[in-house]
Amino acid sequence: MKIAFWSNTPGQAGTTSNLVGVALMASMSYHYKTMILQSQYGLYNLDSALMDRGRDDLIREEFSYYYENGIDYLLRKSIISGITTDDVKQGCVEIVRDRAYYIPATIKNSREIYQENIKKHLQSILEAADEFADLTFIDAGCGVNEISARIFEAADMIVVNFNQNCRAMNQFFQSYQKFSEKLVFLIGSYDYNSTYNAKNVQRMYRIDRKNLGVIPYNVGFQDAFGEGKVVRFLKSNFNCREHDKNYYFIKELKASSNMILKRAGLVD
Template sequence: MLVAFWGPVHGQVNTTSNMIAIATMLALDHHIRILLTHTHLERSTLEKAYSKLRQVERDSESAGGMDGIYRLAECNMLTPERVRDNAESLVKNRLDMLAGMTSGDSHKFKSILPEFIKQAQKPQAYELMFVDVSSGTRNELSNLVMEQADLIVVNINQNKSVLDPFFNRGEDWPEVLNKKPVIFCIGSYLRASSMSRNRIAKEHKISMKHIGYVPHHFKYLDAQNEQHIIQFLMKVRSVKKKFLSFNEDVFFTEAVREMGKRILTSLEILPPSEEEMYG
């Protein structure tokens, strides 16, 4: 199953950050094989966030990642197993990352994209593939991925100057959103804002089951900057909720898990959780 993470504007809706939190939490909570990648033609926040876990710094001559995928696809040698061979393990047997193409050549990327998506979604490869695509409506690679996606996660914020033009379905609204399953994710969510999830859902006629958020959390921002995402999420997911007491870690964890559940429900995927596997 392919999930495209997209946003209407660049740099304001936390698309990559949201995808990292949701996918990593899903991998920690469930026995499910997930691949993370992106279509950006430059070094991405995705790769930077996991830098300390990456096994080796790869040069352009010996690169795996999307460069390796390109070479295999050119020779008609791409298989599900070789997709996995070119990915880097982040959580063993659960979460892998495929680094982006270093050449910055969109024509190369476009030429291999259909075959890559086909092979990566086979049972021998991954059950879920999350692809962070460039914002806006004019990026050809983004449009190609969204056309093939089983679900599109539209990342938005709490800024009316972004929300109103987008939901007016003008030029900022991709046509593909009218024919694909869509859920909305509010990035860097501030619960004290008057532009709450409920208000956004009501004003723009979104079902509550199709909109969630990833809260603003300074510890999560620090974890990205310091490249210890997995350690941070493992720590906050173990924090227990206390009666009548607000805890920022619990609020963050619950919201991210809810977004993960929305994705799995939309795709009708029911993987066993850690608790179900081990009691």
């Protein structure tokens, strides 16, 4: 199952952090084997979120070894001989034991060469990743270009990420309807006090409630995201109680993950 996360506006909807949260929650809550990867050149947020700077030198060196391979290794394999699930295993980093994995982004200096190669070989990489894992989560970035268009075609589901900005929502619903049967929606950095809360957005844009989730802003999660400690944060707060300051965030993150997996037919 290939699930793409995307937004029509840059840097506002929390697309990357939403993806990481949902993917890790899918592995922790439902024990699905998940793979996380990013396709666009120049997106390094996933590296910073998933590489724990507090771990010892040996682990950092091991991560660095894979980092120099990652998607670049998979592209080389695909170009030379074709790609297998063993290649995916070799090119990824395990971030939750036996459950969650990450394919590090390119470290190549040439945007043009990388983009040409990824256009030609993205499909084979996604297919191999999908054979390796139960769920492949793809950060498709923002806006529409040739790479994101190919991801939309390949994806089984597209998670459209908004913030509570009516302009971005209006633009999307006026312009993007091609893949409507694949779409679900997330509101990131969510504030229920906004006029554009989930109930009103559902009514205004005629979104079925079963296709809409929210992920509230949480300073602890954002700090962990910037420090490479997302896995640690989610594990330590997974069973937090109602009085805990992170309870609302974890509750809604679990609910959004459940919504996406339910729409995919993977949970009841």
